[in-house]
Amino acid sequence: MAAAGAIAVAGALLLTGCGDQRNKHGGGSETASGSTAPLFAKLPKDIQDSKVIKVGSDIAYPPVEFKKDGKTVGIDPDIADALGKELGVKFEFNNGTFDALLTGLRSKRYNIAMSAMTDSKDRQNGVDPKTGKKVTEGVDFVDYFTAGVSIYTKKGDTKGIKTWDDLCGKKIAVQRGTVSHDLAKSESDKCDKAGKGSIGIEAFDTDVEAQTRLKAGGVDAVSSDFPVAAYAVKTAGGGNDFETVGDQVQAAPYGIAVPKGDSQLRDALQAALDAIIKNGAYEKVLKTWGVEAGAVKEAKVNGGS
Structure with missing residues (x-):
């Protein structure tokens, strides 16, 4: 949740109407069948088999992700929904405290963490920002927003x-x-x-x-x-x-965190993000939540500093 490099960011993200693009199931995505989705073949086989990507997320951070009428809604779930349509899978959001998400990722409780998480070199390398010492395994990030x-x-x-x-x-x-x-x-x-x-x-x-x-x-x-x-x-x-x-x-990028070594999933997510940027689905989500000023133009991996 926010960033590195002491650069003041001018302007304001005007939060307008907060529409709910989620389907009736909440916390997941209804998608095309896996075999017909354009990027399904890029996914690892275990995810192809389950057609589910388990997401670790702190679902108490409006408007990025939060509960409304029993459903998980917000910027991240709506972007995940759009990604799911390209990949042919359901993104299943699982609630957890923010500081424990990467632990859950490393223990394979989740496939990814998506929770307004800032892409930083410290997180990429598993380094404690206070001591500068490596304390755990790092992660890769697919960057999807700037804040x-x-x-x-x-x-x-x-x-x-x-x-x-x-x-x-x-x-x-x-x-x-x-x-x-x-x-x-x-x-x-x-x-x-x-x-x-x-x-x-x-x-x-x-x-x-x-x-x-x-x-x-x-x-x-x-x-x-x-x-x-x-x-x-x-x-x-x-x-x-x-x-x-x-x-x-x-100002720095939010990233979808993927375990180091899971390059196939990381690259599939990058391709899906590029696809929704190009087809306009990404822009539609940001406009829904009034946060267009945080848009990225392309999906980068580990672009944080």
Whole structure:
């Protein structure tokens, strides 16, 4: 969930009507039969046999993926639905906490992880961003969207916060294991070294819990990926609870995570993503959720820094 490289991203992703393109089964895709789908033959045989790709996802991150009327909806499920039509398989979303998704991927509980996950060199290489040491097996990413990190506060009560520097000596809530969490820790170290007081960081399993903490007044701000922050600002309390402060920073790609060594599945997903970009299905999904500004022009593998 967000990115690397401290580049402020100008402009805004306007979140408009959040349509539900999911079918009645929710959390999966109704597709053409596997034998007739254009890219079915590119898939590994075990997936051809099951016609299912098991997806690990933190389904509590609106508008990227969340539950609505018992169904899994959002940007990621709708993109998965379009990919499924090209591949002739159903994408079956399975809920898990964000910081445990890659563990589930490595234990073969899932075939892929798709959950607003930022493609970073650390994740590619299985490196702890804090220590720089390799702690686990890395993954490959098929990049499908671009987003930065935003800060939001209570509406009308920004406490003078416009940038990360303004958070020195204040409290912030984040979702555990995300890039917002990593960024908060690194910015807190900078504050401490500058003698401005460290940032009080409260990490939660879901972004919704972080929002609840801000609403209750337990923290001064929340940080999350821009689409998520914009959606929270637009929808929480009918648009009266929160406001975004400053610009988004650290723009980087979201990637579909695939285990290292599973190059056949990775390449099939890349081909399917290129196909939906070319046939317009990808653009249609992004327009549905009002996030066209995050579109990619081609499917890249491991394009994160």
